[in-house]
Amino acid sequence: MPFMTYAEASRAAIAEEMRRDPAVWAVGEDLGRGGVFGQYKGLVEEFGPERVSDAPISEACIMGAAVGAAMMGTRPIVEMRFSDFALCAVDELVNQAAKARYMFGGQTRVPLVVREPIGMWRSSAAQHSQSLEAWYAHIPGLVVVCPSTPADNKGLLKSAIRCDDPVVYMEHKNLWGLEGEVPEDDDFTVPIGEARVVREGGDLTIVSWSAQVHVCVKAAEALATRGIKAEVIDLRSLWPWDKARVLASVEKTGRLLIAQESVSVAGFGAEVAATVAERLHKALKAPVKRLGAPRAPISYAPPLEDAARVSKEMIVNTAEGLVRT
Amino acid sequence: MPAASRAGSRAPKGTPRDPAKKTIPNVLQFSKEEELHAYREMLLIRRFEEKAGQMYGMGLIGGFCHLYIGQEAVVVGMQMAAQEGDQVITGYRDHGHMLVCGMDPKGVMAELTGRRGGYSKGKGGSMHMFSKEKNFFGGHGIVGAQVSLGTGLAFANWYRNNGRVSLTYFGDGAANQGQVYESFNMAALWKLPVVYIIENNRYAMGTAVTRASAQTDFSKRGLSFNIPGEQVDGMDVRAVRDAGRRAIDYCRSGQGPYILEMQTYRYRGHSMSDPAKYRSKDEVTRMREEHDPIEQVRRRLLGEWKVSEDELKTIDAKVREIVNEAAEFATHDPEPDPSELWTDVLLDA
Ligand SMILES: Cc1ncc(C[n+]2csc(CCOP(=O)(O)OP(=O)(O)O)c2C)c(N)n1
Ligand SMILES: [Mg+2]
Numbered sequence: 001m002p003f004m005t006y007a008e009a010s011r012a013a014i015a016e017e018m019r020r021d022p023a024v025w026a027v028g029e030d031l032g033r034g035g036v037f038g039q040y041k042g043l044v045e046e047f048g049p050e051r052v053s054d055a056p057i058s059e060a061c062i063m064g065a066a067v068g069a070a071m072m073g074t075r076p077i078v079e080m081r082f083s084d085f086a087l088c089a090v091d092e093l094v095n096q097a098a099k100a101r102y103m104f105g106g107q108t109r110v111p112l113v114v115r116e117p118i119g120m121w122r123s124s125a126a127q128h129s130q131s132l133e134a135w136y137a138h139i140p141g142l143v144v145v146c147p148s149t150p151a152d153n154k155g156l157l158k159s160a161i162r163c164d165d166p167v168v169y170m171e172h173k174n175l176w177g178l179e180g181e182v183p184e185d186d187d188f189t190v191p192i193g194e195a196r197v198v199r200e201g202g203d204l205t206i207v208s209w210s211a212q213v214h215v216c217v218k219a220a221e222a223l224a225t226r227g228i229k230a231e232v233i234d235l236r237s238l239w240p241w242d243k244a245r246v247l248a249s250v251e252k253t254g255r256l257l258i259a260q261e262s263v264s265v266a267g268f269g270a271e272v273a274a275t276v277a278e279r280l281h282k283a284l285k286a287p288v289k290r291l292g293a294p295r296a297p298i299s300y301a302p303p304l305e306d307a308a309r310v311s312k313e314m315i316v317n318t319a320e321g322l323v324r325t
Numbered sequence: 326m327p328a329a330s331r332a333g334s335r336a337p338k339g340t341p342r343d344p345a346k347k348t349i350p351n352v353l354q355f356s357k358e359e360e361l362h363a364y365r366e367m368l369l370i371r372r373f374e375e376k377a378g379q380m381y382g383m384g385l386i387g388g389f390c391h392l393y394i395g396q397e398a399v400v401v402g403m404q405m406a407a408q409e410g411d412q413v414i415t416g417y418r419d420h421g422h423m424l425v426c427g428m429d430p431k432g433v434m435a436e437l438t439g440r441r442g443g444y445s446k447g448k449g450g451s452m453h454m455f456s457k458e459k460n461f462f463g464g465h466g467i468v469g470a471q472v473s474l475g476t477g478l479a480f481a482n483w484y485r486n487n488g489r490v491s492l493t494y495f496g497d498g499a500a501n502q503g504q505v506y507e508s509f510n511m512a513a514l515w516k517l518p519v520v521y522i523i524e525n526n527r528y529a530m531g532t533a534v535t536r537a538s539a540q541t542d543f544s545k546r547g548l549s550f551n552i553p554g555e556q557v558d559g560m561d562v563r564a565v566r567d568a569g570r571r572a573i574d575y576c577r578s579g580q581g582p583y584i585l586e587m588q589t590y591r592y593r594g595h596s597m598s599d600p601a602k603y604r605s606k607d608e609v610t611r612m613r614e615e616h617d618p619i620e621q622v623r624r625r626l627l628g629e630w631k632v633s634e635d636e637l638k639t640i641d642a643k644v645r646e647i648v649n650e651a652a653e654f655a656t657h658d659p660e661p662d663p664s665e666l667w668t669d670v671l672l673d674a
Contacts, residue, residue, distance in 0.1 A: 030531055033531050056501035123387035123388030123389075300450030301439030302439065
């Protein structure tokens with residue numbers, strides 16, 4: 001299997017899907033020169049500017065026009081670059097794309113992929129660092145995907161492009177350069193809604209998604225040296241999310257810790273915690289714990305930015321607390 | 326509040342201009358003092374930005390950092406036309422705007438390095454600073470966002486009838502955002518005192534104006550709202566001040582908004598991480614050699630005003646001293662304490 005970065009994997013996914021299906025096209029700012037993170041590199045050369053189109057800085061219209069074009073049966077990939085910028089186009093996404101299928105009695109579908117990267121990316125400050133995945137998980141009519149590895153970024157993006165409903169596809173800015181094995185096979189996809197067990201263990205379940213998964217794995221390694229076996233689950237998608245997998249794991253371990261980079265208050269971790277509490281009250285050996293960012297904007301200065309992160313140490317300490325109770 | 330009563334309650338002084346008619350004025354000459362002032366102010370921005378670029382290279386500044394080198398005449402000329410109390414608001418390419426507003430170079434540089442003494446206590450960085458005292462309303466990272474906010478500053482001026490004007494700056498790329506046109510309509514409808522200053526530096530990141538704009542004459546962007554507009558040589562500080570005075574007078578006299586397209590150029594990449602491969606070296610060299618805003622003033626000072634090289638060197642030395650002091654402060658001022666995470670979030674509870 002070839003080694004690729006997270007960004008390259010997404011490029012491969014788009015190239016394969018564009019070759020397979022002429023209805024697929026991409027639109028956004030600076031795509032012509034490969035996207036600001038190189039996530040579209042080489043695509044305009046292969047597919048031309050009609051299919052990989054450079055748009056003016058007009059997020060609301062980019063999104064709205066893509067919704068219209070999707071209703072016509074084309075399959076747009078909309079690049080918003082930062083989830084923060086996508087907020088300029090929330091009406092088009094939330095009021096239009098998410099509602100159209102249901103509100104019109106199933107007469108139209110919106111096969112749209114909105115790429116809007118999330119996450120802290122050293123010193124990007126308050127308007128370029130947000131992780132807003134929970135916002136979209138709250139909206140009926142939207143699929144929400146948060147890939148954490150190069151292979152998933154290929155497989156999930158391909159599934160997102162093939163999906164007939166709008167997908168909010170949230171890559172993590174800090175992962176663009178992450179390398180990993182990625183299947184070359186054109187038919188390789190990762191189904192949306194299936195979690196990945198990154199590491200098995202019987203003492204507690206750690207649920208996470210996006211870049212935070214990697215921190216959880218490091219924490220699990222540290223816990224292992226202290227004799228605690230943590231099972232780490234990468235949700236991969238927040239809607240639909242793999243309840244069955246999480247419930248089965250917690251039934252086995254009796255302990256649940258959720259770790260997320262985004263703000264903890266009203267975050268997706270709360271949904272996971274509530275679901276487990278509702279279903280598995282008797283199986284729980286300790287209270288469910290959540291770790292997430294404080295409800296404060298992200299700062300520019302590194303010490304303040306770091307203070308908002310969920311660190312390996314925090315996960316280790318919290319997990320130990322759970323197991324030792 | 327119905328629009329009619331709004332516009333009627335403060336009757337405009339002076340006759341409205343025909344928005345389609347462009348003035349191509351003879352540029353008023355500067356006095357020697359004005360030339361020296363403009364020279365010093367532009368040089369301060371240039372040296373400050375060069376230092377910021379160096380400090381970025383040394384790892385003292387991180388994240389996003391957008392330099393203003395090449396565009397100095399725009400803010401300096403506008404500030405020479407403005408009055409004390411007029412507001413300034415802009416996007417993320419904001420260092421020059423802050424310096425001409427009279428903000429302390431130490432506080433600006435210390436924000437770039439993310440220190441306690443920075444204007445935002447290290448929380449904002451290069452793109453996000455503010456000074457109520459100097460009427461600078463930010464430093465905004467979302468392209469186009471400042472345009473409706475700047476319209477709101479003008480609304481407050483109108484509401485309080487305080488005679489102030491809002492100077493709202495944005496780029497050629499930002500001019501394609503929808504809220505710009507919502508702002509134009511509202512400002513024209515309510516006759517709000519706002520000058521929309523479009524800094525057309527020919528590129529939005531790597532995208533040349535012609536690749537992103539159906540109408541590249543930005544002075545015409547307000548035509549359908551009856552907003553007068555002018556294209557201005559934004560490399561000539563005299564032309565900027567001239568047009569700035571016309572625009573600001575128009576707004577201050579209650580006739581509504583005004584658009585100035587400043588034709589300018591940025592010498593450096595979009596931000597520190599941009600190698601600017603989308604344009605030729607020649608293009609940059611030509612602009613620098615033939616249109617540099619500082620060099621233009623320098624030549625006039627040495628020629629027409631018979632100022633000696635030594636006098637200019639003294640100015641340069643003073644400017645460098647200010648910038649070095651700022652850099653020194655910004656390097657040694659401590660980083661914020663992690664407890665700052667919890668200040669200024671929301672209610673003090
Ligand atoms: C809503 C939004 N979309 C995209 C961006 C990314 N972005 C930052 S600056 C920029 C280009 C803006 O160009 P222009 O308005 O011409 O200003 P200049 O940088 O030339 O001063 C873009 C696309 C952003 N910050 N916000
Ligand atoms: Mg520009």
